[in-house]
Amino acid sequence: MVLPARLCLAAVGAALSGVEPAVVLHQVAGTFFDTALLMEVKERYANASYPGLSTEESQQKAMSDFYMTYHLIIRLTPIVPALILARLGDRCRGWRRATVAAPLCGYLLFRVALLLLLVFRLPLPFMFGATVLYELFGGHCTFWSGVMTVTALRSTARERAKAIMRVELLYGLAGLLGSLASGHLFLVKTVGWAEGTVLLALSILLELLGFLHSIFLLKMKQTEAKETSLGEVDGGEEEEGEEERRILLIPPSSKDVPADTPxxxxxxxxxxxxxxxxxxxxxxxxxxxxxxxxxxxxxxxxxxxxxxxxxxxxxxxxxxxxxxxxxxxxxxxxxxxxxxxxxxxxxxxxxxxxxxxxxxxxxxxxxxxxxxxxxxxxxxxxxxxxxxxxxxxxxxxxxxxxxxxxxxxxxxxxxxxxxxxxxxxxxxxxxxxxxxxxxxxxxxxxxxxxxxxxxxxxxxxxx
CATH class of the missing domain: 1.20.1250.20 (MFS general substrate transporter like domains)
Incomplete structure (x- = not known):
């Protein structure tokens, strides 16, 4: 009975040290946030009025204008921060975790900003400034590239494709579950607070857990090349530069390539x-x-x-x-x-x-x-x-x-x-x-x- 218990603990430890828990927590928090933001935008523009347009058409125009500006900020702002974080992650030892943790910190601040807007009834353009702030932490571009890099570094070359596909699948399943729950949680009310407050509070809690996981539990252990194929290894560990050379698909020497590699x-x-x-x-x-x-x-x-x-x-x-x-x-x-x-x-x-x-x-x-x-x-x-x-x-x-x-x-x-x-x-x-x-x-x-x-x-x- 002792051995199975140890194996279970080892399996749980390995799962918690990977990037998957942060991905799942972040995606569920994101679905909660997206539903809360959409419903808040709908409420704020319920009485929008434009000359020559009906009430519903005016609301649609106002909402689409908001989302147009929102998405343009998301696309334009993170380019320079993403390049800087990616370069630091590649060049500086110990900075690889920053490509996951920094964007999660930005997302956490963004969730808090929407909660403040909801509680204190701040003007909706306040979210544009909050969007710029969270994108300065790298945004989704940095987060997802960091997740893919960590996944690759924690897997062997043979298992790498399966590991990446597993992360993609968990990301989609987390979004599915979060979306199913978000609409029901949005309607949960507390005395003195508006609709969506509970949903946003849960989103912030999940994002905080994901951020803390990326700081304290995420391990950046790289796989060691001890696989003896075609007389390749003498038994020592590969250097970090050699492993990263493989991640970047730089051709290895002939002794590292199996005979059936296309x-x-x-x-x-x-x-x-x-x-x-x-x-x-x-x-x-x-x-x-x-x-x-x-x-x-x-x-x-x-x-x-x-x-x-x-x-x-x-x-x-x-x-x-x-x-x-x-x-x-x-x-x-x-x-x-x-x-x-x-x-x-x-x-x-x-x-x-x-x-x-x-x-x-x-x-x-x-x-x-x-x-x-x-x-x-x-x-x-x-x-x-x-x-x-x-x-x-x-x-x-x-x-x-x-x-x-x-x-x-x-x-x-x-x-x-x-x-x-x-x-x-x-x-x-x-x-x-x-x-x-x-x-x-x-x-x-x-x-x-x-x-x-x-x-x-x-x-x-x-x-």
Missing amino acids: ADAPARVMWVNVVLLFVAAALYDAAVVGAVELLAVFVIKEPLSWSATQVGYGDAAGCTIFLTSFLGVLLFRRCLNEVLLIMLGMASFASGIYFMSYVTATYMFYLARSLNMFALIPLPTIRSLLSKQVPASACGTTFTALQLSLKFAGLAYVPAFTKIYQNSLAWFPGLVFTLSSALTVLAMIPISVVGCRLPRTPQYEPL
């Missing part, structure tokens, strides 16, 4: 394929983000007119896409190549978001979201395909360039989608979703060209 990285940059993949990623990101960011405002208006509970259920439906996309990759990766996987995900999103254009009832919304079940497959797969079009030593730079290009593109398409939505409210509110579907179809064109340019994979194994 040589996916070319000797030079395949510029045409890289440009086509960048274009496809930018178009698809514009289609997804431009539509989904307005979806929260769309469900508030008639004919849906969702309550806080229904908003939570809708967010949960979006989070299930993490699970279905993960299962889709597991199911189809053996029979479809990466190009066809990307096309499958894009077709899934294009069909679902086009159906969303004509949604007039709640059940139709869930039918449209069910068509999006593989919508998260394209961008990660594009990154995987992109890594095979450049030398291994240039993968990090290429991924950073892609992420920055998507951020800067957002500065153009977020206002564009918002203005189109506002100007089409009276005659076709779903126009932005139709436009999003059309952009997704356009994104499939460069992917198809890349598929034609890639060499055919042989269906046999060389002797």
